[in-house]
Every structure is written in C-alpha cells, then in structure tokens.
Amino acid sequence: MNLEEKVADYLTRRLGAPARIDKMKSLSGGACQDNYLVDLTVEGGTEKGNHKLVMRTDKGASLFASLSRVDEFHVCDLAYQAGVKTPRPMWLEENPAVLGAPFYFMERITGNANGRFVVKDASIANARKNLPAELATSLARIHSVKPASCKDEALKQKLGRISGEGKKAIALNSVIELRKETSKLKEPHPALEWILNWLEDHAPETDEPVLIHGDFRTGNFMVSPAGLEGVMDWEFAHWGDRHEDVSWLCMKDWRFGKLNKEAGGFTDRETFYSEYAKASGITLSPEKVRYWEVMGNARWACGSAGQAERHLSGMDKGIELASIGRRSSEMEFEAMRLIDAV
Amino acid sequence: MQYRPDAPSLLEAIADFLMKDVLPAVKEHDALAYKTLVSWNMLGVVSRELKSAEPLLNDEIARLLSHFKETRALPGSIGEKLELSRELNGRLAEEIRSRSGNNAAQKELVKKALVENLSISNPRFGTE
Numbered sequence: 322m323n324l325e326e327k328v329a330d331y332l333t334r335r336l337g338a339p340a341r342i343d344k345m346k347s348l349s350g351g352a353c354q355d356n357y358l359v360d361l362t363v364e365g366g367t368e369k370g371n372h373k374l375v376m377r378t379d380k381g382a383s384l385f386a387s388l389s390r391v392d393e394f395h396v397c398d399l400a401y402q403a404g405v406k407t408p409r410p411m412w413l414e415e416n417p418a419v420l421g422a423p424f425y426f427m428e429r430i431t432g433n434a435n436g437r438f439v440v441k442d443a444s445i446a447n448a449r450k451n452l453p454a455e456l457a458t459s460l461a462r463i464h465s466v467k468p469a470s471c472k473d474e475a476l477k478q479k480l481g482r483i484s485g486e487g488k489k490a491i492a493l494n495s496v497i498e499l500r501k502e503t504s505k506l507k508e509p510h511p512a513l514e515w516i517l518n519w520l521e522d523h524a525p526e527t528d529e530p531v532l533i534h535g536d537f538r539t540g541n542f543m544v545s546p547a548g549l550e551g552v553m554d555w556e557f558a559h560w561g562d563r564h565e566d567v568s569w570l571c572m573k574d575w576r577f578g579k580l581n582k583e584a585g586g587f588t589d590r591e592t593f594y595s596e597y598a599k600a601s602g603i604t605l606s607p608e609k610v611r612y613w614e615v616m617g618n619a620r621w622a623c624g625s626a627g628q629a630e631r632h633l634s635g636m637d638k639g640i641e642l643a644s645i646g647r648r649s650s651e652m653e654f655e656a657m658r659l660i661d662a663v
Numbered sequence: 664m665q666y667r668p669d670a671p672s673l674l675e676a677i678a679d680f681l682m683k684d685v686l687p688a689v690k691e692h693d694a695l696a697y698k699t700l701v702s703w704n705m706l707g708v709v710s711r712e713l714k715s716a717e718p719l720l721n722d723e724i725a726r727l728l729s730h731f732k733e734t735r736a737l738p739g740s741i742g743e744k745l746e747l748s749r750e751l752n753g754r755l756a757e758e759i760r761s762r763s764g765n766n767a768a769q770k771e772l773v774k775k776a777l778v779e780n781l782s783i784s785n786p787r788f789g790t791e
Binding site: 650 | 708
C-alpha cells in the first residue's frame with residue numbers, strides 16, 4: 322500500500338466508516354516533521370462529511386528542546402481547549418507501526434503566515450489593525466494554561482522543569498539549557514558566553530509559571546483579510562515566564578523589515594502590552610521583557626549557529642540553513658545592545 | 664596568474680544574473696524567489712569577505728594577543744591566521760565562561776569583534 326492507501330485504510334478503521342482521500346499532497350515540512358494536505362470524505366459515523374485537514378508526521382530528527390508529534394498534539398489540544406485560536410487537533414496515532422512514525426491530523430485553516438505578507442501586504446491592511454488585540458487575546462489564553470491545570474502527568478514533565486531555587490528558577494534553568502547548547506557549537510562564541518553570564522547575573526523572578534508557546538512570532542500565525550486565522554507550530558511549547566513569549570514576538574529578527582513596529586513588525590510595543598493587559602488582566606514588566614529578549618536573541622544566535630552546523634554536517638543541506646549561520650552575529654549584537662539599553 | 668575577470672568581478676556577474684534574470688523568472692514561486700535573494704545576499708558576504716577579511720583578522724589577532732599579554736609573530740597565510748584567531752577566541756570564550764579576567768575589557772573585545780563581523784556579514788544591520 323502506498324501512503325495514501327495506508328491513511329485511508331487507517332481512518333476507515335479509526336472512524337468506523339468508509340474514509341476516502343480526495344486529495345493528498347506533501348507540504349513544506351520542517352526539520353522535525355513532514356506535513357501533508359489531506360482532503361477527506363467520511364461516509365458515515367460521527368465524523369460524516371468532508372474534512373480539510375493537515376497531517377503531521379514525525380521525521381525522527383529533533384531540534385533543541387522540541388516536542389515530539391505526540392506531545393505537540395497534546396499541547397495543541399490544551400491550548401485549543403483554553404480558547405486559543407489554533408487549528409483544531411483531530412486524531413492522533415501514537416503507534417509508529419501504522420505509518421512508520423507517530424502522526425496526527427488537524428483542521429486546515431486558511432490564510433498566509435509568510436512574514437513579509439503579514440507585515441506588508443495591502444490585502445490584509447484592515448485585518449492588520451486588529452492583529453494586536455487578536456494575538457494578545459490568544460497569547461493571554463495560552464498563558465492561562467498552568468501546570469496545575471495540566472492533568473496529563475507525563476506531558477507536564479515533558480514541558481520542562483518548574484522547580485529549582487526559588488522564583489528565579491525559570492530564568493536560571495533557561496540559562497543552564499542555553500549554556501548546554503552553546504557548549505555543543507563547533508566554534509567559539511565569546512559574545513554568547515558573555516551574554517550568558519549577564520543573563521545568569523540578572524535573572525528575574527517569575528511570578529507564576531505558565532504555558533509558553535515558545536515560537537510565538539510573525540511567521541507562525543496565519544492571517545487572512547478576515548483577521549487572525551490561527552496560531553501554529555507548538556513544538557517548542559514549555560512551562561515558563563509569560564514575558565518570554567512577548568519578548569520573542571518583539572525580537573528585531575521577526576519584524577520583516579518593519580523595524581519601527583517593534584512588536585512583530587505590525588504594531589508598537591506599548592499597543593501590544595496594553596492589549597495583553599486587557600486580555601489577561603496582567604500588566605507586563607518592560608524590564609522583564611527586555612531580559613527575556615536578551616535571552617531570546619542569545620537563544621536564536623545559538624540556534625542559527627546550530628542550523629549552519631546541520632548544513633555543514635550534511636545532515637540537512639540547504640541554502641537557507643547555510644546562510645543563517647552567518648546571521649548569528651546579528652542576534653549577539655542585538656542582545657548586547659539590549660543589555661546596554663537601560 | 665589568473666586572467667581577468669578577478670574573483671570579485673565574477674561574483675558581481677553572478678549577482679547581476681541572479682537579480683536581473685533569475686529573480687524575475689521565479690517571482691511567482693515564493694520559496695524560489697526567497698532563496699534567490701538569499702543567494703544574492705550571500706554573494707555580497709563572500710565579496711566583502713574577499714576584500715576585507717584579512718585586514719580585520721590581523722587587527723583581531725593583535726587585539727586578542729594584547730589581551731592575553733602575549734607576543735607572537737603574525738602567521739603568513741590566511742589559513743593559519745584563521746586558525747590562530749579561532750584558538751584565541753576559544754581561549755577568550757573559556758576565560759569568560761570561567762569568569763576570570765576583566766569583565767568590562769572582555770565586553771569591549773566581543774563588541775568590537777561583532778561590529779567587525781557585521782561589517783562583512785551584514786553591513787546594513789546598523790551597529791551605530
């Protein structure tokens with residue numbers, strides 16, 4: 322059986338009614354997963370009707386601290402249940418024997434996530450005006466998920482450590498993780514080492530650990546002329562400080578040329594912070610955002626260097642991975658600039 | 664000796680080809696157009712590196728040697744210079760990690776190195 326037949330066969334069994342694949346094609350994947358577009362007709366049972374879906378499968382490789390497809394499905398479900406605008410997770414299969422790796426289906430949403438489209442395209446000029454409020458609302462709902470509200474004990478553990486020495490544990494654990502990743506790089510990065518020391522010395526307290534999306538930025542949410550269609554890419558979710566997600570959205574690298582719109586290239590920080598306060602009831606600390614933005618830039622500097630290593634190792638060759646290694650210095654410089662911007 | 668055109672002129676010819684011929688032909692394909700721009704951009708990196716990597720490397724080695732209070736003759740070939748700068752940067756990274764040495768002096772060294780790095784990898788980044 323080919324992949325399409327295997328999927329139809331599996332869904333027919335799973336849904337208890339004939340399932341027909343009307344269309345299936347491979348979409349651009351990531352380093353850790355393959356994505357397929359699937360149009361499905363189910364001819365009976367509780368899921369009777371047409372479904373426009375995306376199927377995600379594990380690829381084997383895993384990036385620094387990224388979740389497996391199985392864990393990603395469960396996180397996505399937690400977020401969906403909390404009212405986050407995100408594609409509805411549908412069916413998960415954990416048994417690798419079915420397709421060779423675990424996989425799941427989710428609802429396929431419309432729109433475009435391309436960063437340059439989101440910050441510049443005229444067709445979504447009106448939608449862009451509502452983006453700060455819509456995104457801040459979804460972010461506040463992500464952050465409404467707390468370790469205590471996660472009933473799945475195994476998942477709770479996989480989303481990271483929340484214990485440690487007092488209220489600085491979240492920040493200090495992040496520094497430890499990042500030191501570990503930095504030490505794996507094949508060339509010296511004295512700037513990163515200097516930034517890591519600063520991060521260790523200036524660790525802020527976290528008021529309350531919450532669910533962090535982990536890659537909340539322009540490029541990872543779909544927008545259409547109707548507005549925000551959905552937040553995607555949950556593979557870096559973990560327990561953390563809410564300021565981490567806010568700072569990642571504001572990083573210079575995710576503004577796609579609209580440098581003066583510091584929040585994601587579509588609005589200014591003050592607007593986004595105030596929409597977040599409206600949606601969550603919590604006032605953000607600009608000082609903590611700055612700290613986590615230094616952390617974010619350091620993490621992305623290390624990540625970029627790591628992407629170049631993937632290219633050089635021959636594991637995953639490509640012009641984008643090759644070019645990104647040279648960009649590590651941009652994030653290091655930005656981190657140092659933020660440190661001085663008191 | 665190699666005949667004309669020299670390496671920078673060849674790079675310029677490839678860059679022109681990418682922008683004037685390839686990009687308009689692939690502009691409907693987002694991923695290809697993006698990769699064309701990335702390629703064009705990398706040609707710029709290579710071209711700047713050919714021009715100014717060596718003098719910058721000489722300066723960096725001199726700064727690091729002076730930081731470690733060492734005198735060593737500058738090696739002759741660019742390959743040996745790269746190796747030496749990697750060794751010295753490795754020592755600086757280790758010194759910072761182990762929190763020995765002067766923090767402010769280390770900060771100045773790494774900032775200076777980043778400014779020089781960006782003058783080749785992305786001069787439009789804005790380091791002022």
